[in-house]
Amino acid sequence: MAKITYIEHSGKRHEVEVANGLTVMEGARDNGIPGIEADCGGACACSTCHVYIDPSWVEKLPAKDSMEEDMLDFAWNPDPARSRLTCQIKVTPALDGLVVQLPEKQI
Structure with a gap:
């Protein structure tokens, strides 16, 4: 398990434990974190x-x-260095302490 902190655009923090083998997106979905919509279900198609x-x-x-690089072109206000799609990041023990910030909106 890894503790991951999701920070909403408003600044509200959610620190949750996510099982190894899941993605950072699945961790948000399974813990009801608002702001990650995951419309394609993790297929790297949105x-x-x-x-x-x-x-x-x-x-x-x-x-x-x-x-992932191609799909990030469709994200709202992507940052070339910091933007990632959470469906593409597998949780491992090495990610314990990861901090991600949610954008103002998803498109």
């Missing part, structure tokens, strides 16, 4: 699970693949 990774975590995550 951008509605977009978040901004805390700067201290950007280099610790696996690199984005080309499919």
